[in-house]
Amino acid sequence: MTIETQLNRRSFIKKSALLGGTAAGGVLAAPAVLAQAPIVVKMQTSWGASNIWDEFAKDYAQRVDEMSGGRMKIEVLPAGAVVAAFQVLDAVNDGVLDAAHSVPVYWYGKNKAASLFGTGPVFGGSATTMLSWFFAGGGEALYDELTQDIMGLDVKGYLGFPMFAQPFGWFKGEVNTVADLQGFKYRTVGLAADLMTRLGMSVAQLPGGEIVPAMERGVIDAFEFNNPSSDKDFGAQDVAKNYYLSSYHQASESFEYLFNRSFLEDLDLDLQAILKYAVEAASTANTAKAMDRYSADLKWLQDEAGVTVHRTSKEILDAQLKAWDELIPELETDPFMKKTLDSQRDWVQRVTYYELMNSPDYALAYDHYFPGRLKI
Secondary structure: OOHHHHHHHHHHHHHHHHHHHHOOHHHHHHHHHHOOOOEEEEEEEOOOOOOHHHHHHHHHHHHHHHHOOOOEEEEEEOOOOOOOHHHHHHHHHHOOOOEEEEOHHHHOOOOHHHHHOOOOOOOOOOHHHHHHHHHHOOHHHHHHHHHHHHOOOOEEEEEEEEOOOOOOEEEOOOOOOHHHHOOOEEEOOOHHHHHHHHOOOEEEOOOHHHHHHHHHHOOOOEEOOOOHHHHHHHOHHHOOOEEEEOOOOOOOOEEEEEEEHHHHHHOOHHHHHHHHHHHHHHHHHHHHHHHHHHHHHHHHHHHOOOOEEEEOOHHHHHHHHHHHHHHHHHHOOOHHHHHHHHHHHHHHHHHHHHHHHHOOOHHHHHHHHOOOOOOO
């Protein structure tokens, strides 16, 4: 169904409802039937149909369906169904898609500031800290300024599901020092590409579905994507056996729910609210599913696939922070990026101080009850 068809149908339904009181019974039959037809929202993801994130998008669709009482249904399409994974922003802006489920870093090539909404410098805040910044610390207004005012796009976006810090990635051998990384051809995206280049690696920015084939062909020889479940589904364990968790390259990312703004604003106000607040509902559901599946799949990778799981060394983590220190002044030559980074620093300085001061040492408690499992 095209956007034009949906808009025309909704306009007709509204007009029919206004005229229904004076119309004859026979005339009422057709509008009454039409009013029951749901508005279909065509949403493409940036993920393959077998990726756990496709399930996450469908979790969102289910909530919209139930919250709207069936008045609105989201048709979730996998990457490539209409456009390529990195092209969903253009498709939503142009009205080819009504919505998309993706991440801002996938349009980093259009404006580097995209990376600041999930894959920018890590000042100490987690993904939960930065998602809170989006909704309560001024981040949403900055996001709107970038997409609508600076880039002139007909889109409205919300962030949801604070991702766990992304692993440093998959390597054929052990990497414990910065010297071990020199010369690697490594897959990542966004500003992380600039970061890893400073650590001595050359970088290829590829969609998730292209990673393992590129590894098999020798186009890359190390890579990261996001989490144990997606990595397992890609077949990462078939091309590398050393999996390094913990990294500062993408430690505060969330999903991006993109909508064509004209389409969104044409909806009844309650349906607009459902699309917005279902993001928050799905965020909680996605977090629960991720905790369950990511941990189970990490165990499977270790026990069944022969993968050795490491924690990234402090030397490499320190080098990442120093690389961010070099990158930040370059980013701040752009006034909008400086304004955004200033906002994030102010938020993290205040909020993360509370978080860290208030948090007990969970590792100490874990090791008390499950001694010897943590090797850090």
